Amino acid sequence: xxxxxxxxSWSSMVIKENACKKSGxxxxxxxxxxxxxxxxxxxxxxxxxxxxxYWSTLARDVPFAGLMVIFHILTIYFNLFQDFNQIFP
Numbered sequence: 001x002x003x004x005x006x007x008x009s010w011s012s013m014v015i016k017e018n019a020c021k022k023s024g025x026x027x028x029x030x031x032x033x034x035x036x037x038x039x040x041x042x043x044x045x046x047x048x049x050x051x052x053x054y055w056s057t058l059a060r061d062v063p064f065a066g067l068m069v070i071f072h073i074l075t076i077y078f079n080l081f082q083d084f085n086q087i088f089p
Contacts, residue, residue: 038050
């Protein structure tokens, strides 16, 4: 068996292995859990803090969700009507 890779790639893998010895170690210590995060945001910023980024998320996700629905409907139509001319006369 041949093991491939450069010295840099193997050394970075060794560094990554030694960086986190225990599983479940928290990388960020902002919050201890979801409820604590929600209560903390609610306390500091109120309802506005809980919905920060809501509109930008909708602007990102809604167009692609619409495309998925369109392609799903077209797939159903193509499966029901095998002839393309029956769908779009």
